[in-house]
Amino acid sequence: MKTNKNIYYNYFYLNPLKQGKYQYNDLPLCFLYEPFYVGKGVNDRYLQHFKECEKSSKSLKCKYINYLKTIYSINYLKSFVIRLPFVSEERAFQNERIYINQIGLLKDGSGCLVNQKDKGRRMKISRKSWKNIKKLNNIKR
Numbered sequence: 001m002k003t004n005k006n007i008y009y010n011y012f013y014l015n016p017l018k019q020g021k022y023q024y025n026d027l028p029l030c031f032l033y034e035p036f037y038v039g040k041g042v043n044d045r046y047l048q049h050f051k052e053c054e055k056s057s058k059s060l061k062c063k064y065i066n067y068l069k070t071i072y073s074i075n076y077l078k079s080f081v082i083r084l085p086f087v088s089e090e091r092a093f094q095n096e097r098i099y100i101n102q103i104g105l106l107k108d109g110s111g112c113l114v115n116q117k118d119k120g121r122r123m124k125i126s127r128k129s130w131k132n133i134k135k136l137n138n139i140k141r
Contacts, residue, residue: 005088005089006086006087006088007042007086007089008040008041008042008086008087008088008089008091008092009040009041009042009046009083009084009085009086009087009092010038010039010040010041010083010084010087010092010095010096010099011038011039011040011041011045011046011081011082011083011084012031012035012037012038012081012082012099013035013036013037013038013049013065013080013081014031014032014033014034014035014036014080014081014082015033015034015035015036015064015068015080016033016068016072016076016077016080017068017071018033018034019032019033020032020033020034022034022035024102024103024104024111025102026102027098027099027102027103031082033080034112035103035112035113036061036064036106036112036113036114037049037061037064037113037114037115038096038099038100038103038113038115039096039115040089040092040093040095040096041092042089046081046083047078047081049061049062049065050065050074050077050078053065053066053069059114059116060106060107060114060116061114061115061116064114065077100113100115
């Protein structure tokens, strides 16, 4: 019996506070809300961040998600997650790197993503990055 190896996908979390038309360089995607996180997953991985962030709010991603949860219900926020078609794990990793490089990272000022990884390397998150998010979204907290 042949198994399907195309069980992985890429996903984006979108910020419901930042409506607009978001296109990035050569990506064949256009978002109606600003993306703030991109990932790779299998099964229900795209929803796991909501559960992880209930337990910890140390990462910039969790601070962002937890802040949005103070405004919107969790079910409403889940409607701002885009999941792309299934691909191989290798292709999903490649796509994630491409998306991060094209959209850019908040941490280094190149974009709006709060991802902690860049080109497969672990990145440090600073308090300055969280201040930038607050500034970008006019968050008064």
